[in-house]
Amino acid sequence: MRPLWLAAGALSAGIGLIGIVVPLLPTTPLMILAAACFARSSPRLHDWLWNHRVFGPAIRDWRQYRAISPFAKRASVGAMVAAFGISVLLGLKLWALLLQAMVLTVMGGWILTRPSGPPK
Template sequence: MRVVWILSGGIALALGLAGIVLPLLPTTPFVLLAAFCFARSSPRLHGWLLGHRTFGPIIRNWAEHRAIPRAAKRVSILAMLAALGLSLALGLRWEVLAVQAVVLVVMGTFILTRPDGPAGSA
């Protein structure tokens, strides 16, 4: 079972890293999923992820406060708007745009309603 958790964590982390450059693929949920998987399989990988300069503070902020830093919220919302704008520019069918808009509004609402976390957090 340990191998399944490690593989799942690795896949989640890879998807999170891809999400940095792909507008429709979110980064933070996949990094959080990777931390969850690594916590159940590899203290070394979990510790590495928690100590990571970029991802560590986000993971700790979520684990301790169920919070998303304000800067991460801004980037997420801007990425969602850019993805919707790209879809409009590409002239996708209205049905696709409608589904995309609903999903983005739901996810945007979830993100914006999370607390920012303690002052000075990442």
């Protein structure tokens, strides 16, 4: 199983890295997934992600507190609003817009109801 976890982690990290430059591709959730996969396959890669200057804090907050930073919440919801706006501008059919609005509303609500950091 270890090679499968390693492959899944590498794929998640690779797509997550692409998400840095491709708008609306969720980098942070993919890096959290990569860290979870690496925890089961490669302590070295897991430690690299865990201690990474950019990705590490979000991974640690999620793992330790199931928390999403206020900045990440704003960025996520902003990206969702932008994606929906683009869909409207592209003139997608009403059923597609309604479906997208429902999914984005549920996901946005879930993100916004996560803790913002360690319990006080």
